[in-house]
Amino acid sequence: MNTKTKRRKGKKLTDKEKWRIWRQRVFKRDRFTCQLCGQRGGYIEPHHIKRKFDYPKLRYNVHNGITLCGRCHKMVTGYEDEWVDVLNKIKKKKLTLKVWNTFWQNMSSALKTQVKKLKREKIYEHIKNRIAGWKQRQKKSRIQ
Ligand SMILES: [Zn+2]
Secondary structure, three states, X not given: OOOOOOOOOOOOOOHHHHHHHHHHXXXXXXXXXXXXXXXXXOOEEEXXXXXOOOOHHHOOOHHHEEEEEHHHHHHXXXXXXXXXXXXXXXXXXXXXXXXXXXXXXXXXXXXXHHHHHOOHHHHHHHHHHHHHHHHHHHHHHHHO
């Protein structure tokens, strides 16, 4: 660490420091796993669910962050608005298969093309399996 990045005593955190802390918290919560395709570790990035440009106050809010791998991030970038609802629900483990299928079928054709270029099948299946997993856990906790 050079003197430039070293934290100065008593001074407020710089934007860069705030961003680093935010990023680390998002990664930790998501266990360093891409929340769309399930890639664990490797190259991952934090994504702002609501665009930081439109919601500057949420820039360093952990609840507005989600971990994505480089490829999935590329897929979401430029289509942030379309993804907001689904990503928020994934983060809260509250996505249903119905909402997921509706989103998947009704995404704009531009986004469809974008998704196709990347790993369409993998993402669809991964989220489907996660939804099934959440359901099962909910069932179990209801029985107990
Ligand atoms: Zn991914």
